[in-house]
Amino acid sequence: MSTTAPQKIGVTDMVRGAIKMVPDLPSMARHAPGLVIRSATAKRTIGQIFANLAEKHPDRPFIRWNGESTTYGEANRQVNRYAAVLADRGVGNGDVVGILSKNNPTDLMLILATVKLGAVAGMLNYNQRGEVIDHSMKLLDGAALIYDPEVTDAFESISPERLPSNVLDFTALDEEAAGKSDSNPAVTKDLPASTTAFYIFTSGTTGLPKASVMSHNRWLANYSGIGGLAVRLRPSDTMYVALPLYHNNALSVSLGAVLSGGACIAISKQFSASRFWDEVILNRATSFCYIGELCRYLLAQPAKPTDRQHSVRVIVGNGMRPEIWDEFTDRFGIDRVVEFYGASELNLAFVNAFDVKRTVGFCPLPYKVVEYDMDGNPKRDAKGRLNRVSKGEPGLLISEISDRVPVDGYTDESDTEKKIIRDAFKDADAYFNSGDLVRELGFRHIAFVDRLGDTFRWKGENVATTEVEAAVDGAGGVEQTVAYGVEVAGCDGRAGMVAVEMRDGAVLDPKKLADHLYRTLPAYAMPLFVRFVSAIEATSTFKNRKVELREEAFTSVGDDELWVLAGRNDGYVPFYDGYAADVAAAKAPR
Incomplete structure (x- = not known):
């Protein structure tokens, strides 16, 4: 198969x-x-x-x-x-x-x-x-x-x-x-x-x-x-x-x-x-x-x-x-x-109108798949233009905006404008930035690769890392938090994980933290993993550190203490072997 x-x-x-x-x-x-x-x-x-x-x-x-x-x-x-x-x-x-x-x-x-x-x-x-x-x-x-x-x-x-x-x-x-x-x-x-x-x-x-x-x-x-x-x-x-x-x-x-x-x-x-x-x-x-x-x-x-x-x-x-x-x-x-x-x-x-297995399907409307940088933005060449990637190569999906295919955007026009790419291939053209990586397969079909940017998707919902960070920061005794999504084998999307730096002498109670977050966040935005780190960089290279934390996920945390979410009744508990398998089998958190 x-x-x-x-x-x-x-x-x-x-x-x-x-x-x-x-x-x-x-x-x-x-x-x-x-x-x-x-x-x-x-x-x-x-x-x-x-x-x-x-x-x-x-x-x-x-x-x-x-x-x-x-x-x-x-x-x-x-x-x-x-x-x-x-x-x-x-x-x-x-x-x-x-x-x-x-x-x-x-x-x-x-x-x-x-x-x-x-x-x-x-x-x-x-x-x-x-x-x-x-x-x-x-x-x-x-x-x-x-x-x-x-x-x-x-x-x-x-x-x-x-x-x-x-x-x-x-x-x-x-x-x-x-x-x-x-x-x-x-x-x-x-x-x-x-x-x-x-x-x-x-x-x-x-x-x-x-x-x-x-x-x-x-x-x-x-x-x-x-x-x-x-x-x-x-x-x-x-x-x-x-x-x-x-x-x-x-x-x-x-x-x-x-x-x-x-x-x-x-x-x-x-x-x-x-x-x-x-x-x-x-x-x-x-x-x-x-x-x-x-x-x-x-x-x-x-x-x-x-x-x-x-x-x-x-x-x-x-x-x-x-x-x-x-x-x-x-x-x-x-x-x-x-x-x-x-x-x-x-x-x-x-x-997927043509019933081609394992693809997200076909679109007759105008789009491009272009080169991108690690921040999820389209990469411009020396002339200030975008370049398409080769067929089969991952690239950023952007969709053309025109009178025939307008964009409704958001209620806040400034939020909409942030997603619009202007002068992409020629003067005065406009494209909408999907924020997603895809591969072109031919016959106007694509395959989804991954989401770019800080937002990650879990249980069919987009989770904003700033919302999670604000919730954890409000738990008391927390100096700083970084939230990100990590892959869990057998699961779609990315599960929430936070790296937490505590104030000197402060201690978090695992059950009280879970209770606080359940009151503050939607269930799908609850971080499954909490990693306690000695310090979080707050320099201009902070985003790079965030990428590193995401890559380390929950398998390469060194000597850092790691908690996992067991559910509403038990709150957070120490990480245990088999937790990822329990998440994939919907046995945790409960």
């Missing part, structure tokens, strides 16, 4: 993939124009697409929750009632509605209600607390905040001064919605595709979370390109979604694929490796979305009959590592893996 990504894509690969597309060619033909030609002024939005499906197919199942179905018609009427509540409270075109919720039907219908009004759904991460969620609320500057009672602890950690005038929980929302009009809002049919649909939070490259902007127009690229041309769901299909709806894979890719096929979306409150296939079977799913760690956790489960007693034929997501690709598809009987590459703020995406 091959365990690596292909070095190049051949004609045979493309022909084989094209043959598999033949049954879906009629539906693909409907979506192809939407990928190539998307006018920002066109009266085409998510709300319009959903309302049209509800009108044409009112009795077709749209949401499945714990095995029970809600039809397109029923869902659309409730969506319209929620929209009426928001409108009566003054929410209109361009306003922001903060949504803080675990997955459930109300969450999804509230999202659709918001975008039907031309308002922006601000997708808050319910793992955030305190200063971090306050920062997110400040970025939203919302007209309303609607929250799920199940995440009251996150809601209660928001400072009162960050709350908008309109605050409702789901119970109050439903009470106000009773008796409201169930007709489509009049504004929906006139909204242009350029209207902003979502703020999706990402760690970006440094600092606290940034809110990336997603217009309806860019969402439509996922709808047509990933959903219509690659995933190719049929009306009889059901996509199971266990990822949170604030995650781009769920909100854009999965919802886009469902609506592009007029299919059903089955929502799970949250991912459970032990119950995953049981829920897939209960909800009669034929597809699901994933991130790499989800696939790892499923493989780590003991084999059982339900591994093959489901009807899933196609899955879509990102982070499926080449070394587990065949093992995963063989064990669980998956016919097609629609791996894709993209980011909430990036203006293009690659998608």
Whole structure:
């Protein structure tokens, strides 16, 4: 079995993939124009697409929750009632509605209600607390905040001064919605595709979370390109979604694929490796979305009959590592893996439409793979221009910005400008810096290599090292902290590790440190390894030392004391042989 990504894509690969597309060619033909030609002024939005499906197919199942179905018609009427509540409270075109919720039907219908009004759904991460969620609320500057009672602890950690005038929980929302009009809002049919649909939070490259902007127009690229041309769901299909709806894979890719096929979306409150296939079977799913760690956790489960007693034929997501690709598809009987590459703020995406194994796929939009320096910036030559790398050689992926392929960026224009590369190959051109290393494979396919910069990715989330450093520095007695990501065999992404310099005479209690960090950080940002060092360089060569710490990881720490995270109950404990294997098998931390 091959365990690596292909070095190049051949004609045979493309022909084989094209043959598999033949049954879906009629539906693909409907979506192809939407990928190539998307006018920002066109009266085409998510709300319009959903309302049209509800009108044409009112009795077709749209949401499945714990095995029970809600039809397109029923869902659309409730969506319209929620929209009426928001409108009566003054929410209109361009306003922001903060949504803080675990997955459930109300969450999804509230999202659709918001975008039907031309308002922006601000997708808050319910793992955030305190200063971090306050920062997110400040970025939203919302007209309303609607929250799920199940995440009251996150809601209660928001400072009162960050709350908008309109605050409702789901119970109050439903009470106000009773008796409201169930007709489509009049504004929906006139909204242009350029209207902003979502703020999706990402760690970006440094600092606290940034809110990336997603217009309806860019969402439509996922709808047509990933959903219509690659995933190719049929009306009889059901996509199971266990990822949170604030995650781009769920909100854009999965919802886009469902609506592009007029299919059903089955929502799970949250991912459970032990119950995953049981829920897939209960909800009669034929597809699901994933991130790499989800696939790892499923493989780590003991084999059982339900591994093959489901009807899933196609899955879509990102982070499926080449070394587990065949093992995963063989064990669980998956016919097609629609791996894709993209980011909430990036203006293009690659998608494995041709079913070429172990690649992130194909993109028809303009991009370049260029030389880079160790700081993750593009390297300029003596003339100040960028140079492309040879096919198969790792390079920095940059995407061209144009009227046809604009960039939505972040809510803070200065953050967006930092990611834009100007005068790259000629005067006045512009490219968006992905911050990622990739290899070109031919036929406009790439393979993902690694992330550049300080941010690392763990459990499908971007982790900003400055956020982790600030949390550890606040533990008491800490002089200085350096945070970075380290590879753990058998895991996707990089696990968090911190090097800590203590003040003279100060001592950290391992359980109290863990308790403090669990209160301060999202669970995915918790450092798994804590290394105590005598001193951290604060000179101009500090970044080089950080690179060295990352390379030393947890295997070359010399005589330095090393702790590892055992979980909420035990906190940090001394490093032990086998810890890395426990992390890979999802046995630690618990």
